[in-house]
Amino acid sequence: MDLLSVSGVGFVEKNAVVLQAISFTQRRGQKLALAGESGAGKSTLLQVIAGLVQPSAGEVRVLGGRVRGPAETLVPGHPGVAYLSQQSELPHALRVGQVLRYANTRPASEAQALFELCRIDQLLLRRTDELSGGERQRVALARLLLGAPQLLLLDEPFSNLDRVHKRQLQAILAAVGEQLGITSLLVSHDPADALSWAEQILVLRRGQLVQQGPPEDVYRRPANEYTAGLFGDYNLVRGADRQALAPAAGRKSARKALLVRPEEFRLGPADGGGQDGTVRAVRFFGGYYELEVALPATTVRVRAETAAWVPGAAVGVSLAAGAGWEIQES
Template sequence: MQAPSPLTAAPLLRIDGVTKTFGAHRAVDAVSLDLAAGEFLCLLGPSGCGKSTLLRMLAGFETPDAGAITLHGQDLIGLPPHQRPVNMMFQSYALFPHMSVAKNLAYGLQGLGLDRSRITERVQSLLRLVKLEGFEDRRPDKLSGGQRQRVALARALAREPRLLLLDEPLGALDRTLREETQGELRAIQRRLGTSFMVVTHDPEEAMALADRIVVMDRGRIVQAGPARELYERPASRFVAGLLGDVNLIAGTLEPGEGESRSVCTAFGPLRAVPSPAVASAASETSVVVALRPERLRLGDGDTILTGTLVDVAFLGDRVRRQIRLADGTVLRASTALPGDPGDLGIGQPVSLGFAPEAGWILPA
């Protein structure tokens, strides 16, 4: 399951078989994961999937029941949080409310043996990094949400960690600010070359930020890879649904093997690409054909499915239509606005087509 890290052979961080239970609940279940130096990785999953617990074990706030965590070959598990060479940005930002912005940023620099002028210099460069020059004397309660988020980021970067852990770093920001901040976060990460490990429950955020996304569910890693791979070639229905809207058509495999296989459905045979889990499965195996809404073509020459249009929603950059098939299954088709047929009325019959490589066969 674990993809080899793309950048270097020796990983910066190695998580090996880490397990953590709270009472009877297995929060993290034998997770193994490597992180390369300079990599931007997102842990993605629904709440309670164990991603935050994993992050807290890296920072030292939880102790694993089993497994090993090493950073550059150094064992981390025996070290208390204040001795670990990693830093964390907290979901609540956790700024020190009784200190000014400058004091917040300088907090981690004290005890490093720097003299006063070096600390001041470093605080100034951190303020420049997050574009908060002139805010050094403000108290956190006199800052906006976006400014607090940037102070929290700068504070976590103050000690120049090799690895920065970020717990839902953009969760508290509103939508427009979030998109803007995503870009800034990536720019800062590229500039510093620090490895970032971000925990998020927002798939769009994970796709916008990460070099590699690790999807977790019920304490286990279910799939890891670049955003595009996870979106187009998910390993399971869970991953397919998590990364975005998907149409699922149930059926059984027909005999055959190779690049594409045929699935027997209520609407006749459909040709699609099998996922590794079903590539060599026996015929008659129950499967689903996963189709992203933007892969369905309307009124196409090579009609594969037919149905009735039941709903049209104009979404600005695209139009989303709902089409009911003969057996009641409702499919969603999404068309980019330039090139949208546009003249279809509700209740009209619609024919749908898709390229064989657009369909993806998953275990049912």
């Protein structure tokens, strides 16, 4: 039996369609991520799954039990499902230990181990209004975990955190899955979060599910330009440049563009195969350089490990083995 089953879920608000016939399942222990632009319906879908928003159509089941929305139950929410919002809502000006004690359903030893896992055992005597953003998020997470949920819904959990606290929370969430066996469903606006964490990514656009698959498939073989743009920079190679870089693919479907990620190009001397171009700009990004290269029919961005070329230099551009994906332009 699937832990989570979402079947034909739709939601209409003020005559605007927010979700349209969303269906998917999640196995116990499987890490799923929802991706999409702002307004795509990600948070609304998470709230429907949590039982905090009443769907206009379809149903959600957790371990076979139907999730009832706020129109059907006095207290919104579903047993075994925990929802961590962006705001890290905690009672104001109470001691952290008090807040956690009211929420606890675990034996004292388990609770203490959970506090240590969430790295908050040193915060128990602090008041909630004295916590930093990262500390509030960890306390809010521990509060939910004390209820022993089976499904943890994470709504942009890293959005208000600096890099240090974000890395810390990511490590804690990994431990939550491994040590406590809690299944998680993540919404994040940062593509790196979804790509590095999830086993499956679901892409939403205007309330519709437009692609679902493993992170590498979604990144390297996007269904459309919209999905490609969500997960990083890309180039669309057309016409003569496409014929020079991938002649076999060009013969198959010349009307479609070839989508190439910047790291999938290879640079070499001019007249060395592929397509010749001219370097227009070189930019340093810390761990790599990005070159802007003008080809006969288009300009592409190419990622390189060293600054071996300068603006104005002639360069040969080719594709890495297996690189390039035919795509229908938006």
